[in-house]
Amino acid sequence: MSVWKAIRLCCRCGRTVAWALVLLLPAAILFGQTSPGGGAGRGETLEAMKARVERSARQLERIRGRKLKRPVPVVLQTAAEFRAYVDKELAHQLPEDLAMKESVALQAFGLLPAGYDLRKGITELYVSQAGAYYDPDTDTFYVLKTNLPEVQLDTLVLHELAHAMQDQYFDLGALREAALAGPNEDARSTLAYVYEGEASYLMMLAQMLQGGKGIDDIPVMQQEMVFQTMRDMTREALTASATSAQPPGSGGDEVRAAVKALSEVPGYLFWGLQDPYLKGQYCIHRVRVAQGWEGVDALFRTPPASTEQVLHPEKLVAPRDEPKPVDLPELSGILGESWAEVYRNTLGEAGVMTFFDAHDPVAKVEASAGWGGDSYVVFRHPSQGLLLFWKTLWDDESEAIQFEKALAAVDAHALCARREGTTKRVARAGAEVLMVAGPDPAAERAFAAGVARAETVKAE
Ligand SMILES: [Zn+2]
Numbered sequence: 001m002s003v004w005k006a007i008r009l010c011c012r013c014g015r016t017v018a019w020a021l022v023l024l025l026p027a028a029i030l031f032g033q034t035s036p037g038g039g040a041g042r043g044e045t046l047e048a049m050k051a052r053v054e055r056s057a058r059q060l061e062r063i064r065g066r067k068l069k070r071p072v073p074v075v076l077q078t079a080a081e082f083r084a085y086v087d088k089e090l091a092h093q094l095p096e097d098l099a100m101k102e103s104v105a106l107q108a109f110g111l112l113p114a115g116y117d118l119r120k121g122i123t124e125l126y127v128s129q130a131g132a133y134y135d136p137d138t139d140t141f142y143v144l145k146t147n148l149p150e151v152q153l154d155t156l157v158l159h160e161l162a163h164a165m166q167d168q169y170f171d172l173g174a175l176r177e178a179a180l181a182g183p184n185e186d187a188r189s190t191l192a193y194v195y196e197g198e199a200s201y202l203m204m205l206a207q208m209l210q211g212g213k214g215i216d217d218i219p220v221m222q223q224e225m226v227f228q229t230m231r232d233m234t235r236e237a238l239t240a241s242a243t244s245a246q247p248p249g250s251g252g253d254e255v256r257a258a259v260k261a262l263s264e265v266p267g268y269l270f271w272g273l274q275d276p277y278l279k280g281q282y283c284i285h286r287v288r289v290a291q292g293w294e295g296v297d298a299l300f301r302t303p304p305a306s307t308e309q310v311l312h313p314e315k316l317v318a319p320r321d322e323p324k325p326v327d328l329p330e331l332s333g334i335l336g337e338s339w340a341e342v343y344r345n346t347l348g349e350a351g352v353m354t355f356f357d358a359h360d361p362v363a364k365v366e367a368s369a370g371w372g373g374d375s376y377v378v379f380r381h382p383s384q385g386l387l388l389f390w391k392t393l394w395d396d397e398s399e400a401i402q403f404e405k406a407l408a409a410v411d412a413h414a415l416c417a418r419r420e421g422t423t424k425r426v427a428r429a430g431a432e433v434l435m436v437a438g439p440d441p442a443a444e445r446a447f448a449a450g451v452a453r454a455e456t457v458k459a460e
Contacts, residue, residue: 053141056206060202063206090122101343105378106268131144131148149255194283235357308349331379331449335379339381389435389436392435394433396431400428400432
């Protein structure tokens with residue numbers, strides 16, 4: 001499957017790096033699901049690309065059942081120009097200081113290696129993975145890779161035109177601004193699941209048609225199986241499938257190189273980049289089956305409030321299962337003045353899944369389901385390292401117990417940038433679970449402040 005990206009909300013932090021990217025991996029996987037192979041790429045000219053865009057526009061209009069309001073300008077862009085664009089967007093949306101703080105927080109969760117340069121990691125990821133993108137600021141479709149296998153160019157174009165259509169009907173730029181004002185990173189990231197999910201879904205429907213079948217020619221149970229399988233693919237299965245679906249030749253080589261680069265990034269970046277496509281696609285499919293395209297349109301008018309709602313589309317049905325606020329105690333006074341707060345935010349259900357994917361993949365799906373809300377804060381001491389205080393709220397006590405058990409099994413030494421002497425404590429009070437990781441006695445004091453109402457306490 002080639003990887004398609006629309007507006008990219010990097011790292012679930014809600015910052016839009018680029019709009020409407022087509023990533024190489026999801027698209028490559030798509031081909032594995034539908035029509036593997038296809039001719040090798042030849043390095044398409046702008047004129048040929050424009051003709052392709054014209055054909056794809058008509059196909060998109062047939063599938064989606066509405067017209068593009070305006071033609072979409074197409075521009076071929078070099079890798080260097082795209083890199084400059086990513087740099088500019090990142091400078092605006094993920095300033096150096098913020099990138100550093102966010103990286104530290106992710107190191108505390110054991111999601112990034114100690115000292116990881118997040119800005120650099122994201123830049124390289126984009127440059128290696130993007131096949132094309134749509135920029136709602138200029139209403140233009142930029143093609144980065146013209147050398148892809150023939151059939152993948154078609155889907156790449158259709159994917160980006162889907163973003164152009166979204167922009168023409170719902171104003172992606174305004175939606176992005178609204179998303180950026182969201183209460184936390186989890187809430188800010190959901191918009192990407194909607195626009196990437198829909199664009200990926202339309203790409204998939206187009207692929208099916210090319211194979212001679214409309215989506216409605218397939219029994220609903222079988223449809224469910226196809227999209228669920230794609231949603232649940234492991235990282236290994238995704239990369240293997242994307243690689244094996246490629247024809248020999250330079251176009252296929254380009255995708256294989258992208259997949260190889262992707263296989264080397266930390267899981268947090270991998271899933272942050274991929275989830276909106278395949279998990280978003282599943283959500284869009286479910287909403288369309290239940291409510292038609294009108295239901296999908298409604299997601300653009302009122303985007304989901306949490307990744308929980310996206311991952312469990314039944315929670316999007318009114319009344320939606322809204323995330324619950326989680327308050328953290330005041331810790332600065334308890335820790336002492338040498339401890340400085342670095343970052344606070346919400347991981348969300350998708351973030352919890354990524355957390356377990358890094359620490360205990362088997363527990364990933366069960367432990368993260370039933371999420372109700374969470375908040376975390378990370379402190380740093382000049383000589384003692386990091387301290388993570390993370391409070392989660394679950395839909396009921398049994399969900400909390402499941403999460404508590406999985407959390408208790410996480411290796412303390414994988415947390416807080418793998419610093420020697422890190423301790424980890426877990427406590428539960430009803431449907432609320434607290435974890436504190438860091439060096440004692442600071443961690444012990446923070447934990448004591450958090451467990452006043454806890455029923456079960458486990459320390460290691
Ligand atoms: Zn996209």
